[in-house]
Amino acid sequence: DTAVSQTPKYLVTQMGNDKSIKCEQNLGHDTMYWYKQDSKKFLKIMFSYNNKELIINETVPNRFSPKSPDKAHLNLHINSLELGDSAVYFCASRTGRNTGELFFGEGSRLTVL
Amino acid sequence: SQQGEEDPQALSIQEGENATMNCSYKTSINNLQWYRQNSGRGLVHLILIRSNEREKHSGRLRVTLDTSKKSSSLLITASRAADTASYFCATDGGNFNKFYFGSGTKLNVKP
Numbered sequence: 001d002t003a004v005s006q007t008p009k010y011l012v013t014q015m016g017n018d019k020s021i022k023c024e025q026n027l028g029h030d031t032m033y034w035y036k037q038d039s040k041k042f043l044k045i046m047f048s049y050n051n052k053e054l055i056i057n058e059t060v061p062n063r064f065s066p067k068s069p070d071k072a073h074l075n076l077h078i079n080s081l082e083l084g085d086s087a088v089y090f091c092a093s094r095t096g097r098n099t100g101e102l103f104f105g106e107g108s109r110l111t112v113l
Numbered sequence: 114s115q116q117g118e119e120d121p122q123a124l125s126i127q128e129g130e131n132a133t134m135n136c137s138y139k140t141s142i143n144n145l146q147w148y149r150q151n152s153g154r155g156l157v158h159l160i161l162i163r164s165n166e167r168e169k170h171s172g173r174l175r176v177t178l179d180t181s182k183k184s185s186s187l188l189i190t191a192s193r194a195a196d197t198a199s200y201f202c203a204t205d206g207g208n209f210n211k212f213y214f215g216s217g218t219k220l221n222v223k224p
Binding site for chain 2: 004031033035040041042043044045048050055056090092098099101102103104105106107
């Protein structure tokens with residue numbers, strides 16, 4: 001069973017549309033993240049939730065709205081998509097331990113035309 | 114910014130050689146971690162070093178940390194073609210919940 005799973009894996013859409021990416025983890029972790037990886041491979045933290053509560057919001061445009069219905073799920077909704085939103089979005093989770101490592105999903109490649 | 118910056122951006126070596134990658138960061142840390150990313154895949158954790166540690170080993174991996182210079186290095190000994198991947202360091206900027214990455218070092222190991 002996949003530990004951190006994201007859907008969809010690929011997403012191609014037009015500018016101005018709204019889209020969502022879903023993430024689920026079956027590791028029993030308390031903390032989940034969204035990261036954005038650009039074309040130069042730079043990986044930027046976007047959001048983090050701990051047990052359904054938002055704990056990190058790294059100056060992301062408010063067109064991006066995360067939602068955590070329970071601690072095993074963290075979804076990302078993006079409104080009014082722009083060309084610059086094209087990237088690979090990674091979901092990750094970790095335990096609450098101070099030395100906890102991140103477990104990443106396989107990524108969702110978003111292409112905005 | 115607080116992210117780790119990996120150096121070099123790209124590294125190409127022959128199988129059997131050692132590969133060294135460096136990471137520099139700007140703020141104090143609790144821990145520093147190294148991750149690996151195969152092409153088209155998610156990142157996988159390799160090793161964690163605490164701020165009060167200077168060196169750590171795991172199999173063919175050796176990590177060093179110099180907090181006075183705010184830098185770390187990852188050494189992969191006796192490299193294999195299967196080690197071809199991008200390697201990232203992650204720093205927490207003093208917050209156990211935050212992990213800042215850079216753009217990675219792309220390692221190519223030629224058979």
